[in-house]
Amino acid sequence: MGQPLSPRESSDLSDHELSDAGSPPTRKPTGDDANEAINRTRSDHACYGSSIAADSPLDGTNFTFRGLAVGMAIGIIICFSNTYFGLQTGWVSGMAMPASLIGFAVFKSVSRFLTLPFTPVENVLVQTVAGAVGTMPLGCGFVGVIPSLQFLLKSDEGAPLDLSLWRMTVWAIGLCLFGVAFGIPLRKQVIIRERLKFPSGTATALMISVLHGDSQEKGKSQREIQTQGTEEREQLLNDSERDADDNERQGDDSRTDWKRQIRLLVQAFTGSGAYTLLQYFIPVLHKLPIFGTYLANQWVWTLNPSPAYVGQGIIMGPATTIHMLLGAIVGWAVLSPIAKHNGWAPGEVNDWENGSKGWIVWVSLAIMLADAVVNLGWLLLRPTIYYGPDWFRIAKHHYQRSSSWKDLIVPSQGYAAVPQTPAQRKDDDEPADDAPPHHLVSNRTIAWLLPLSMILCVACVHVTFGSYISIPLNILSLLISLLLAIMGVRALGETDLNPVSGISKLTQLIFAAITPSSSNAIVVNLIAGAVSEAGALQAGDILQDLKAGHLIGASPKAQFYGQLIGSVVGAVVSAAVYKLYVSVYPIPGDLFQTPTAYVWIFTARLVTGQGLPPMAWKFALCFGALFCLTTALRIYLLNSKVEWQRRLHPWIPGGIAVAVGMYNTPSFTLARTAGGLIAGYWVNWKGRGETKVIVLASGLILGEGVVSIVNLVLASLRVPHLS
DSSP, X not given: OOOOBOTTXXXXXXXXXXXXXXXXXXXXXXXXXXXXXXXXHHHHHHHHHTTSOTTOSSOTTTSOHHHHHHHHHHHHHHHHHHHHHHHHHOBOXXXXXXXXXXXXXXXXXXXXXXXXXXXXXXXXXXXXXXXXXXXXXXXXXXTTHHHIIIIIOOGGGTOOOOOOHHHHHHHHHHHSSHHHHHHHHHHIIIIIISOOOOHXXXXXXXXXXXHTTTOSOTTSOOOOOOOTTXXXXXXXXXXXOOOHHHHHOTTOOHHHHHHHHHHHHHHHHHHHHHHHHHHHHOGGGGSBOTTOHHHHHHHOOOBOOOXXXXXXXXXXXXXXXXXXXXXXXXXXXXXXXXXXXXXXXXXXXXXXXXXXXXXXXXXXXXXXXXXXXXXXXXXXXXHHHHHHHHHHHHHHHHHHHOSOHHHHHSOTXXXXXXXXXXXXXXXXXXXXXSOOGGGSOOHHHHHHHHHHHHHHHHHHHHHHHXXXXXXXXXXXXXXXXXXXXXXXXXXXXXXXXXXXXXXXXXXXXXXXXXXXXXXXXXXXHHHHHHHXXXXXXXXXXXXXXXXXXXXXXXXXXXXXXXXXXXHHHHHHHHHHHHHHHHHHSOSSSSSOOOHHHHHHHHHHHHHTTOOOOTTHHHHHHHHHHHHHHHHHHHHHHHTOSSHHHHHHGGGSOOHHHHHHHHHSOHHHHHHHHHHHHHHHIIIIISOOXXXXXXXXXXXXXXHHHHHHHHHHHHHHTTOOOOO
16 A cells, blocks of 8 residues: 555455555455354463563563564565565555464464464554554655656656665664554544554454464453454454355364364465466466467557456455456556547557657556545545534523533533543543553553654655755655545554555655745655655554554553564565665566556646646646546445445446556456455355455465565576577
8 A cells, every 4th residue: 555555555455446455355254153252262361361560561472572573574475475476566565364374374384382372462563463464665755656656657757766775774764653653542442432443453463363263271261351353343243244265164163264264265375376487488378369469569458467456456456456447448558549649648558758658657546636636625624514513502502501601611521521432421531442552552652763764764764865955844744644544544544454555645745835936846845745654554554453463352451562573674674685685676667667656756746747648637627527426436336325225336337447447457457356356246246255256365365475575586587588
C-alpha cells in the first residue's frame, strides 16, 4: 500500500480511494445480532481473564503461543500472496477479516482437543500477527524499491545492485520494527481521546464479535466488566444499520453463519486456485484478446480473467474501479496513441523505456504527486481550520488577563485550556474507556524500545547500503518518517486510507533538495523513500489492529508483542519469498511487470532532475493541475455538511485510482472493474450486506495467491506449458 496499494494504505482500496495499505475496506457488518454477540463476547472475556493478576505481563487469554503460531501460518500464506500480486500490479492487503475468519475456523475444527476455548481476544491476536507477517512485502520494499534498485538502475545511476538474501534480510529486519514502536504512543490520542473511526479495524472487531457470539455457555450469568471500548462500541452498534442479509435469516445463529462463510471461502479458494493452475499450463489465459488481435497486439488491450483481480475489484468497490477504468481509457486509449503517432514514444507500446507505456507513466506520476500533496496539505491545515478560532480566542483571553508572555505561552488554567475534542473534554487526564493498566504498554517500555529500534534501523540500512547513503542522511530519513507517520495515521483513522505512497514521494522530494548533486542521488532518494514508507505503514497497521482490539477488549500489550514478533517473522519470510520469485521468473517480465518499481525509479529521476521524454512534462503538468482541483473538490465534498454533496464525493475521480489505471496495463484493470460492478450490483442494486462478497473476494485472492506457490515450484522445475 511505494505504490503498492491496499486497504491498509496504502496503497490502500475503498469506494472512496485506493489504499499501499490492511484489511479489506468494508462497511461495518453489524446488526441487532452483533449487538447481542458482542455483549456475550465481553462476558466471556470477563470469565476467561478475570483471574489474571494485575502485575501479569500478559493476559494468558490475550497472548497464547497457539494463537501466535496460527497467526504466523496465516500470515505466511498472505505474504506469498502479497508478493505475487505486488510484483504484478502493486496491490497488497493485510486481509484482517479473512485472517480472523480462517483463525476462527481452525480453532473451531479442533475445539474438542483444546483445553481452553478460543476466545475473541485470542482471535484479535491471530489477525494482528497475520497482518504483521503478510504486509511485510510492502513494508520492506520488496514489491517496489528493492526491484527498482536491483533491476532498473542505469549505469550512471549506480548500476543495478546485486543484493544477496542475507543483505535483503538485514535490510528488512531494520525496517520492520520502529514504526510499530512509534505507533503505540499515538494510541491514547487517536483511539481513546479522539476516537477516530479506523473503519477496517472496526469492521474486523464486529466480525470477530459475531463469530464468537455463541461462545458463552447458556448457563453463565451475564457479568458486567469495566474494560476498554464499552461506551464507544455501544454507540457504534446503536448507530449502525441492520445488515440486509440478517433480515433474511432471522432464525440463524452465529454458528450456522460462520460455517456458511467458511464454505463460501473454501469454494472461492478452490475455484480460483484451479483456474490459476490452469493458467500455468495455458499461458494465453493471462491475455485474452477480447477486443480483437489488432488492439491486443498493437495497443495491449487484453483481459486477464483472473479470479483474484475480480476479487480485488470487489473489495475496491464500483466507484474506485470505475476511476481506474477511466485512467486506463485515458492512458491507453488516448495518450498512448497520441505519444506513439507523434514520435514522442517511438518504441513498442509495452516498452517502459522508449514506448508509450513508459511515456504515460510520467502523467500518472504527476497525478499521484498532485493527489498526495493536496491530501497531505489538508492534513496539515485541518487542525488550524478547525481549532484556529479556539486557539486565537484563548491567546486573546490570556493576553488580556496578563502582560506576561509566560502566561500566554503556558496558560495559568493548565492544559485543559487547550482546544480539545469532545472526547478529550470529558476527562483529559484519565480516559474512562481505556484498558486496565496491566494490559497497556508502559511508557518505560517504549522509552527504550523506540530508540533501540531506530538504532537497529540505522545500523541495518548502513550494513546493507552504507556505501550509498551516509549515517546522517539515514537518520534524517528516519526522523522524517516518524513525522509523516503521524499524518498517515490520522488519515487512516479518518478515511481508512494510509497515504504511504504520497508520504514516500514527499520524502523523495525532500531528499532531492538535500542531495541535488550527489553521485548516488537516485539510490539515496529510493532508500530514504523506502524508510519513510515503512514507518508510516507499520504505525498505521498497529493502530488499525489496536482499534479492533480496543472494541473487543483485547490487551494492547499482547497485540504489541504479537505485532513485533510477526513483523520480524514477516521480514525474514518476505525476503526469502522475494528471492524465490526473482530467481525463478524474469523480473520485470510478462508475468511480473513490477509497475510499482518503475514508479519509484521514475519518481526519483523526476525529483532529481533527470530528463523526461518529449512533451511528457507538458501533459504531466496539465494533468497534475487538473487533479489538484479534483482532489480539493473531493476533500470539500467529503467534509461537507450537505448530504447530497457527501454522496457525490465517491464519484469524483480520485487521483490515485486514475493513476493506477494508467500505469497498470488494461488487462488487470478490466478484471478489477468487473469485480467492482459485481460488488455494486450485490450491495447497491440488491441491497444486500457486504460481508458475503468480502468473504467471496478473499477466497478468490487467497486461492490464486496460494496456488501461485505451486506454479512457482512448477516453473523452477521447468515443467513445460501445454501451449
